[in-house]
Each structure stands twice: as structure tokens, then as C-alpha cells.
Amino acid sequence: MADVAERAGVSTSTVSRTLRGLSTVSPDVRARVEKAARELNFAVSRQAASLVTGRTGTVAVLVPTLNSWFMGSALSSLAPLLRAAGMQLNVYEIPDLTERTAFFEHLPARRNADALLVFSFDLTDEETARLDDLGMPVIYVSQHVDGRPSVYVDDVAGALHGTRHLLNLGHRRIAFVQTVDASGFSFSSKGRLLGYRQALTEAGVPLDQDLVVSTRVGDKRSAAEALGGLLSLREPPTAVFAEMDEVAVALIWNLRKSQIPVPERISVLGFDDQPLADWFDLSTVAQSPSDMGREAGELALRLINDSGDPGQDHERHVVLPTCVIPRATTAPVAGTWGEGEDPLVTPDRL
Amino acid sequence: MADVAERAGVSTSTVSRTLRGLSTVSPDVRARVEKAARELNFAVSRQAASLVTGRTGTVAVLVPTLNSWFMGSALSSLAPLLRAAGMQLNVYEIPDLTERTAFFEHLPARRNADALLVFSFDLTDEETARLDDLGMPVIYVSQHVDGRPSVYVDDVAGALHGTRHLLNLGHRRIAFVQTVDASGFSFSSKGRLLGYRQALTEAGVPLDQDLVVSTRVGDKRSAAEALGGLLSLREPPTAVFAEMDEVAVALIWNLRKSQIPVPERISVLGFDDQPLADWFDLSTVAQSPSDMGREAGELALRLINDSGDPGQDHERHVVLPTCVIPRATTAPVAGTWGEGEDPLVTPDRL
DNA sequence: CGCCTTCGTGACAGCGCTTTCACATGAGTG
């Protein structure tokens, strides 16, 4: 910066003012400084700047993985937003328990970001408390944490509407397929199960625990086993609501393999509306991770800017809507429309 | 840090030494300092540290998008590696031309990272030159740039082997489907087309320009059009080699829709081996973006550490292998094995 | 017993910026 100052024949103060766009610089000086900066290929060091301002110009995100449709999509809408605000994006990927423990032990983000976005973690109370005294706004994304800024999808309503869709098609035996990860913990929201139950109750359909099964995500065999359990019930389901598209597709894959026609014999409904759903013409409940990323980013920027006067009590919770997207894997329950008659939704067999 | 020093009854120098793990600290002092740091929840400010050391402890990555299987997978293997080395990961997503221009104009990464990984861009010479005087090691990933450190897949060999696989199955009319992005530029490597040509030449099969067509990625309709062109040739192909799995799947989707059996009537081969390929039982040429991310990360760390003595002339180019994965969408050309006879690969119709 | 090492520690300068304050200039006002 000293070089630029010298070349432009001004002081470093003026260079700093110019480069930050402060208004108290006369036009000709401004022009000289900008010219000099360009010629010297100068860029301010954020490090040095943040040392004195106390702001890092960085937003940190904590994600369980970068390798998923959801994260890719969310970050992809978050990144441009931050860039437009002149912020950098710092990614902490915490794929396993060891890393997780280490992160919460050392909190490497401390003092190295202006805000933290925590994606899709089921945090313990201690972990949340730890983040509380991180000294920066923390926004919880794709999860609801009481009393903390959160951005999330209304899972209950989504599952409620999804289940209603199946009920409206005449289904009464509707299975729900939960997801567990490798370590055996259910990680998607309990809200979806809740919405499913709520819809059945509201329709007067008795809840049957046999119809709620679990499967490991990304494991076709596990899906086959869950399916086997359902199909060998005394009264098998005529429709299956999977908590995630990926699981729904695994179910369809297995059903087709077993020559069980979808949706004629059994309807399948997913949740997410990821690209895979389109490829398989899967009916699903859509959520928008890119909206989530954008909302979370905007909330973060607001909180950063208002950290001066926290009196501003604007909305700190953003609840995003879902919507049911009927495609070709849900159809009226067999028999309702008479045998041999074309179902409402033309099954587009692949 | 001053607080920690006071609490431990030592100077800030000693605290700094302790926290950086330098050996010249006596055990009891070390213990006192560590205790004090823990109690005060202290974390050093990278900003301040980097101001004096000149190293930022950050690796920047430049990616066209975060929302793709390839990037997710590559970054997912890069991130843990950097974390283990105590480095932060800074992401610059450049989704369009405007952002791209802005990035190369201002080079925001300058002075704010120790190395830059540039993923999957077809850079102009000016852009490359611009990165040259960024003052940090720049590693080109998933692309080959002469004279610069690069990590890439051997596309030519991959396409060569893929095409040979089809030739070995008796195919002689083999189409190649290229990919263009929305703006009309072919963005995957020319190497794949080259490998395809090479294999045909080597097998004495004449090249036919009519068999090389283009399609937009992520556009089923566009794939249908390309397919239509091929199927209406006087002598249509018996096999199609798509430059990307996604395109291959779009072709299969359209073929099934048109009741053209895959692979009995036409074989389809992809390139990438992304998860979609598994879902569609697609034969493909596999590459490993996670290996690429890892190699790129290791190369970056090496270059950062050797920036002192650049005399070290270790390998600056890493070429990764591909491998052909035959699944259910490639089979011997019809007629070769006699009508009605089972093809070598049992078609696993979905 | 004096000298030279080695080891552990503290004082202090300075990294590249921002920000406060003081100062010069010229315009506006009575």
C-alpha cells in the first residue's frame, strides 16, 4: 500500500480511504490512486485489514459433507451472495465423529470468521452452548434450534401434504421408510414422521407400527430388506412414503427388479426433489436447498451488520415451504378405479 | 494472548512459542500456558499471525460450480487433507462469465491464500498469465496446462479403452456424443474425442463425422435430438459412447421411452462413473474425482512448503488413471452371437 | 574458581493496514 501511496503521491491513509470507497476523497486524487493501484496490481491484505477492524470479511460454514446434492445446491446459492457482499466463504467439512469432536474442542472458526452457518447437524446441547460463546452470529441451517437463528424447511407440513396426496389417491395402507446412517442414528428430521402420523390421524387411518421401517441410505440391499418386510405383512402397504428421494429410488429399483409394477401395484413417494427424482419420474415432496442457502446467507449478513446494535429484533427464524410434485410413481390405489382401467397418472415405465 | 500470558505469568513470546508447539519451552511453563489458554478459551488470530509470517494458512479453490457430483466429490477429499495440515479451505465459485471476468480482474485470492487450486476451467492464455503473477503456487486440476503444476485424468487413454471395449464387443458403427454447455462451448476435454478416434483408427474402422454429435448437458430433449440424428442415419450406430454419464443416461432414458432396448439394439457407454451410472446400471469409463482432490491437495501442500527453495524439482504433473466398468448397458453387437441367443452381459432391464 | 556454552525466557520491533486527530485550504458569512 505504501508503494501505491508513493506512486500516486499521497499518503497511505488516502489510499486506504480510496480503496474502501469512502466519500471524502477528491475525484482527481481518487483517479490517481486507482490508476496506481491497478498498475501495481495491488490488492489489500484482508489479514491486515481485519487485524484493525476486527472483522474478517469471512463467513464460515460447517457441513457434514460437501459431497451431496443438498450441500452442493445450498452452497451454490450461498456463494454468489457472499461474494456480492464482499465476503469470503470458508468451509469446514466434518465428515466423522473424530473431526466433529476436534472442531468443537478447538473451534477453529473462532476469530477467523464473522459468522458461522451450521448445516444439518443434530447438535447436542453442549455443542450448541459451545457455539454460543464463539463471539459471532451462528445460524443453524436445515435444522431448528430454539432461541437461535435458524433456517429450515417445514418438514411436518411437507410430510403431512405428501401423506395427504397418497390418502387422496385412495391409499389407506401407507408405509413410511425412515433413514438411518451408518452408525444407526436416524438423521433426517423427526418432523417428517410426525407429519405422516398427523395426516393419518386426521384422516382417521389407524397408525400401524409395522408400516414404519428403517433403511440405510445409499444401500440398495438395505432397501430391499425393508421392502421385504413390508411386502410380507399380512396386509401389505399400497403406498410407500420414503423420507428421502434416494431411498425412494432404491425402493423403486428393487420393486422393478422384482417385477412389481410401480405405481400400479404400489405407489412410491419421495422427499427432497433432487435430480435423481426427475430421472426416475419420482413423485416427491420438494424442498429447495438453494432457497435455504440464500436465506441463510442473507440472515447471516443481516446479523453481521447488526451486531453493533442487537436491539434490532428482526425475524431470526426462516421457515421454508415444501410442495408436492406428483410425477409417475404415485397413482390411485389399485381397485379404486376398476380393474384394467387406466390410472389417473399414466405410468411412464422406463 | 496478553491475557493468557498474564494468567500464566509469562510473556506473550512464551505463549506464542507454546501454542505453536516450539520445543524451547520448559514442560511446566508449557503446562501453565496451555491451562490458561484453555480456561480463557483462547484461539490465536490467524489474521494477526499471517500478517507477520506472510503465510495465510489458507488454500483457495476456484470452481465453476459447487453443485455437481464432480466438485462435491473432489472437495470432499480435499477438505480433510487440508484440515489435517492445519489449513483452511476458501472457496471461490465462479458460475458465469461476469463473475469470471471479475475474478481475473481483481484476483481476490491474492495475498489471501498460500496456494490456489483451479478446477476444471478452460483458461485463456491471458487468464493463465494473470494467475502466474499471483505470487502463490497455482495448481490446475482436471485440466492440463503446460509448464504449470497440473492434476488430471488421462482422458485420451480412458476414451481409447472405452472405445476398445465397444470394438471388442463387435461394434463397428460407434457414435460419440459430445457435450456443450449452455453457451455452446464444448467444455469437457477434447482428449476424450481424441481417444475415441485413436481407437477407431487403430482398429481400422473409418471415421465418420456423422457419428460425432453434440448435446447440451442436463437436457433430455437435446439428447433426444442428438439420438434422432443418429438413428435416422442410413447406417445407424450400434453403440454410443457419451462423453459424460449424465448424457449417457439421458440417451438411455430416451431410448427406453422409444422402446429401443438397451443394450440389445444399441449399447451405451458413459464416462465418469458418477452415482447416476450405478442407478442406471450404466457401463462407463470411471475416473475418480476424490483421488484428484487428494492429489491436488497434496501437491499444493508440497508446493507451499517448498516455496522457499524452488530448486526442488519434484513431479509437478499428476496423471490419474481411468478404468472401464462394464455394467448392463453394453453388450455384443446384435447378430454377432446369433439371433435370440443370450448376450454376454445379461441385460438387467429396470 | 573462572570461563564458555546451552537453555529458557522476556523485551521490543514491526508485519500492512485502519482510524483518530490535527492541520491546511478555500469557501461562506456577518
Next chain:
DNA sequence: CACTCATGTGAAAGCGCTGTCACGAAGGCG
């Protein structure tokens, strides 16, 4: 014409660290 006052600019302090240097203490050696 003297005066405020707004405006643009520079000098200098200091943000929180690291790294150099100097220094005292302890140990080894002749």
C-alpha cells in the same frame, strides 16, 4: 476583512501476533 466551517489530506498510533536479539541462570570444562 476577519471569522467560522466544511472539506480533503497526512501523521501517527496501534490492532495481535511472530521473530530477533539480548539476557540471566545453570551446567560443563580446564
